[in-house]
Amino acid sequence: MKLTTKGRYAVTAMMDLALHESDSRHVALKSIARHQEISVAYLEQIFAKLKVSGLVSATRGPNGGYRLSRPADSISIFEIIDAVDEPIDITRCHGKEDCQDGEVCLTHELWTDLSRQISLFLDGLKLGDIVKTPRVRQVAERQSMRCAANEYTQRVSFS
Amino acid sequence: MKLTTKGRYAVTAMMDLALHESDSRHVALKSIARHQEISVAYLEQIFAKLKVSGLVSATRGPNGGYRLSRPADSISIFEIIDAVDEPIDITRCHGKEDCQDGEVCLTHELWTDLSRQISLFLDGLKLGDIVKTPRVRQVAERQSMRCAANEYTQRVSFS
DNA sequence: GCTATTTCCGAGTATTTTACTTGGTATTTC
DNA sequence: GAAATACCAAGTAAAATACTCGGAAATAGC
Numbered sequence: 001m002k003l004t005t006k007g008r009y010a011v012t013a014m015m016d017l018a019l020h021e022s023d024s025r026h027v028a029l030k031s032i033a034r035h036q037e038i039s040v041a042y043l044e045q046i047f048a049k050l051k052v053s054g055l056v057s058a059t060r061g062p063n064g065g066y067r068l069s070r071p072a073d074s075i076s077i078f079e080i081i082d083a084v085d086e087p088i089d090i091t092r093c094h095g096k097e098d099c100q101d102g103e104v105c106l107t108h109e110l111w112t113d114l115s116r117q118i119s120l121f122l123d124g125l126k127l128g129d130i131v132k133t134p135r136v137r138q139v140a141e142r143q144s145m146r147c148a149a150n151e152y153t154q155r156v157s158f159s
Numbered sequence: 160m161k162l163t164t165k166g167r168y169a170v171t172a173m174m175d176l177a178l179h180e181s182d183s184r185h186v187a188l189k190s191i192a193r194h195q196e197i198s199v200a201y202l203e204q205i206f207a208k209l210k211v212s213g214l215v216s217a218t219r220g221p222n223g224g225y226r227l228s229r230p231a232d233s234i235s236i237f238e239i240i241d242a243v244d245e246p247i248d249i250t251r252c253h254g255k256e257d258c259q260d261g262e263v264c265l266t267h268e269l270w271t272d273l274s275r276q277i278s279l280f281l282d283g284l285k286l287g288d289i290v291k292t293p294r295v296r297q298v299a300e301r302q303s304m305r306c307a308a309n310e311y312t313q314r315v316s317f318s
Numbered sequence: 319g320c321t322a323t324t325t326c327c328g329a330g331t332a333t334t335t336t337a338c339t340t341g342g343t344a345t346t347t348c
Numbered sequence: 349g350a351a352a353t354a355c356c357a358a359g360t361a362a363a364a365t366a367c368t369c370g371g372a373a374a375t376a377g378c
Contacts, residue, residue: 003273004336008266015265028353036265042338044355051355060354061346077269086335106174106195106298107167110236110289114162114280121276130269139265163365187324201367203326210326220375221323245364 026065053083073128185224212242232287
């Protein structure tokens with residue numbers, strides 16, 4: 001399983017959704033973009049995949065946006081990353097056991113073991129749990145403060 | 160910590176050395192290249208780094224080659240990969256906790272935890288242990304058979 | 319000494335992957 | 349009908365990866 005910034009962004013964005021889970025409102029990409037400093041266009045790509053995987057659902061139009069389609073407690077980090085990043089095996093043969101002349105190579109099992117280990121770890125981590133940690137709540141708080149301030153500045157300078 | 164084919168090759172090559180640990184002879188890159196189907200030139204790059212990290216030592220000239228500088232039981236897979244692959248953090252901020260405006264981002268701890276997890280796993284795996292598994296021994300056996308056959312064919316076709 | 323075999327070294331390069339952007343269309347609310 | 353949003357397809361610039369190439373230095377055996 002590959003780990004790229006895309007996967008990181010996906011998890012971050014999903015956490016943003018999870019933080020607003022109770023609001024019963026949809027969250028617009030624009031808002032996530034502001035909070036997490038990712039472009040809307042890039043977020044669109046990411047959310048297209050998240051939607052296909054059934055992790056989020058969307059509504060269009062004003063006040064539209066995305067929401068989690070399942071409770072945050074039931075969504076694992078693994079699922080999120082798996083949805084957006086190409087699932088790289090670390091193996092040369094893509095898990096087919098034909099790394100070398102149709103047979104396994106010396107290190108085949110090593111990489112499959114490692115992959116499994118990573119997957120297990122990430123599958124044990126649920127979005128809901130992470131969002132509940134004090135550290136995350138604190139960061140989230142900071143982010144909304146900052147954005148509120150920015151929006152105020154914008155309003156003032158436009159008037 | 161990044162995981163690329165370079166890292167895979169390094170581990171594979173080191174296993175090749177470990178398999179000949181008892182021989183008290185040096186193993187030439189040419190031999191590893193044959194066994195593992197990696198070009199000598201590329202192996203040279205990899206071994207340059209392994210040498211700097213003190214994992215192997217070399218002698219030049221005919222019958223020269225490389226050997227492990229420590230017993231295989233004391234060398235972890237982590238050390239090998241760490242020696243050849245750029246140590247990527249999975250974090251945006253390279254572990255500095257300034258991912259966002261000089262502060263940590265929502266997912267900072269998540270990625271550092273994962274990195275730690277992977278490192279621990281790989282550090283627990285010692286070259287010596289892996290080389291002792293039946294599967295590896297079997298694959299190694301196959302490899303030397305195959306190469307012996309090729310060498311025979313070469314000799315015959317050149318004469 | 320000569321030759322073959324090996325490691326050592328510095329560059330260069332082709333391919334692939336990543337991380338985006340661009341320019342539009344469709345849908346919905348007010 | 350205007351604004352806000354999601355949706356979609358393609359293109360692109362930069363970086364990383366996975367190598368290759370052409371030599372130079374050391375060493376063993378003859």
